Amino acid sequence: MSKEFNASRLDVHAFAQSAGHLQGQAPLGALPRLAAEAQGGAGVPEVQWRAEGELQEQTGGPGHVWLHLQAQAVVPMVCQRCLSLAPISLEVDRSFRFVADEALAEEEDNDSEEDVLALSREFNLLELVEDELLMELPVVPRHDSCPGEPRMSSSDADFEQANTEKVNPFAALRELDLKK
Numbered sequence: 454m455s456k457e458f459n460a461s462r463l464d465v466h467a468f469a470q471s472a473g474h475l476q477g478q479a480p481l482g483a484l485p486r487l488a489a490e491a492q493g494g495a496g497v498p499e500v501q502w503r504a505e506g507e508l509q510e511q512t513g514g515p516g517h518v519w520l521h522l523q524a525q526a527v528v529p530m531v532c533q534r535c536l537s538l539a540p541i542s543l544e545v546d547r548s549f550r551f552v553a554d555e556a557l558a559e560e561e562d563n564d565s566e567e568d569v570l571a572l573s574r575e576f577n578l579l580e581l582v583e584d585e586l587l588m589e590l591p592v593v594p595r596h597d598s599c600p601g602e603p604r605m606s607s608s609d610a611d612f613e614q615a616n617t618e619k620v621n622p623f624a625a626l627r628e629l630d631l632k633k
């Protein structure tokens with residue numbers, strides 16, 4: 454555990470072997486592709502992440518190399534419902550298995566549910582953090598509930614109205630029967 458690891462040039466195998474631990478935080482601007490999605494909000498949003506390495510025993514084999522990643526970020530985006538800025542929370546919690554090379558990684562990634570990546574001695578962990586956060590971006594960003602608009606109650610009322618207007622087909626049949 455005394456070994457120092459560098460997040461932007463990580464020796465993944467050594468990290469797993471020593472059950473390494475890395476965590477950090479960075480301003481959103483340090484992840485330019487993610488920052489490009491952010492609308493000019495107040496303050497400097499921060500990205501937080503942590504990673505753990507794990508070497509899983511494998512009988513008769515070299516063992517499986519795993520990297521467990523968690524990341525969080527809040528990205529200000531334009532809410533598509535009220536068109537004001539909404540703080541969109543992104544959360545990543547994923548594990549990646551590393552194999553010997555790219556070809557094998559591609560093959561195994563297709564064949565299994567797991568996320569498989571190629572081993573590297575200079576793996577850019579921050580790039581992976583950014584990739585994963587980008588995948589969490591909502592297609593249609595919006596507030597959980599928009600500020601300044603009692604939207605919930607009005608849409609509830611619409612829903613109630615739609616419900617009561619709907620004619621119960623059995624009741625309609627009974628009515629027909631009565632009219633005979």
Ligand SMILES: [Zn+2]
Pocket residue numbers: 532533534535536537539595596598599600
């Ligand atoms: Zn909104």
